[in-house]
Amino acid sequence: LAKTTQPISMDSYEGQEVNITCSHNNIATNDYITWYQQFPSQGPRFIIQGYKTKVTNEVASLFIPADRKSSTLSLPRVSLSDTAVYYCLVGDEDYQLIWGAGTKLIIKP
Amino acid sequence: GAVVSQHPSRVICKSGTSVKIECRSLDFQATTMFWYRQFPKQSLMLMATSNEGSKATYEQGVEKDKFLINHASLTLSTLTVTSAHPEDSSFYICSARHRAGNTIYFGEGSWLTVV
Numbered sequence: 001l002a003k004t005t006q007p008i009s010m011d012s013y014e015g016q017e018v019n020i021t022c023s024h025n026n027i028a029t030n031d032y033i034t035w036y037q038q039f040p041s042q043g044p045r046f047i048i049q050g051y052k053t054k055v056t057n058e059v060a061s062l063f064i065p066a067d068r069k070s071s072t073l074s075l076p077r078v079s080l081s082d083t084a085v086y087y088c089l090v091g092d093e094d095y096q097l098i099w100g101a102g103t104k105l106i107i108k109p
Numbered sequence: 110g111a112v113v114s115q116h117p118s119r120v121i122c123k124s125g126t127s128v129k130i131e132c133r134s135l136d137f138q139a140t141t142m143f144w145y146r147q148f149p150k151q152s153l154m155l156m157a158t159s160n161e162g163s164k165a166t167y168e169q170g171v172e173k174d175k176f177l178i179n180h181a182s183l184t185l186s187t188l189t190v191t192s193a194h195p196e197d198s199s200f201y202i203c204s205a206r207h208r209a210g211n212t213i214y215f216g217e218g219s220w221l222t223v224v
Contacts, residue, residue, distance in 0.1 A: 034212075034213075036215075041200065041218065041220065042217055042218055043113075043115070043202045043203075043204070043215035043216050043217050043218045044153070044204075044215045045215065046212060046213070046214060046215075049212060087152070098155075099145075099152040099153040099154070099155075100152060101152050102152060
């Protein structure tokens with residue numbers, strides 16, 4: 001299972017674009033990259049998943065370089081409600097087994 | 110997106126009693142369900158993995174006789190905390206892997222307080 005490294009915390013302001021980068025140097029060929037968002041006292045919420053290049057959905061984009069040793073979650077025009085902990089997970093069927101500390105994102109007015 | 114529901118969301122029980130938490134996948138079939146616990150300001154810790162119709166696989170350090178997991182159908186898994194003690198108080202979260210893919214969806218979590 002690939003270990004992931006994320007910044008412990010980040011601050012930004014409403015309306016800004018926020019990019020959170022995750023390092024996963026030992027990613028395997030079959031591994032996917034998945035990001036979750038968690039609010040206090042709630043279960044994690046699936047945000048986005050990708051394998052390579054760029055993936056975009058209605059809430060975020062995921063950028064994955066060719067070597068796949070890192071990935072960047074991009075949140076466009078954040079609001080106060082985006083304040084949460086964001087987790088990056090890497091793996092195939094077992095990617096949910098190990099959860100890192102995540103990145104605590106604080107959005108300021 | 111797919112919905113996973115947990116019940117109850119909050120429960121208080123007396124020390125020594127048992128409490129059951131249910132996890133249901135509401136709009137999809139889940140071949141595998143997972144149970145986690147999370148202490149305040151900490152990350153999720155996987156407790157066990159259960160496949161429908163078979164015994165759960167517990168992570169190291171998790172007592173299988175204390176945390177009973179039943180996965181009777183493709184849409185329901187239960188976690189029973191037996192002989193609960195105050196140190197079992199925690200936030201318990203379940204997740205389910207969609208049968209059609211490898212995306213995993215989480216329940217809302219259940220707060221257990223043992224007094």
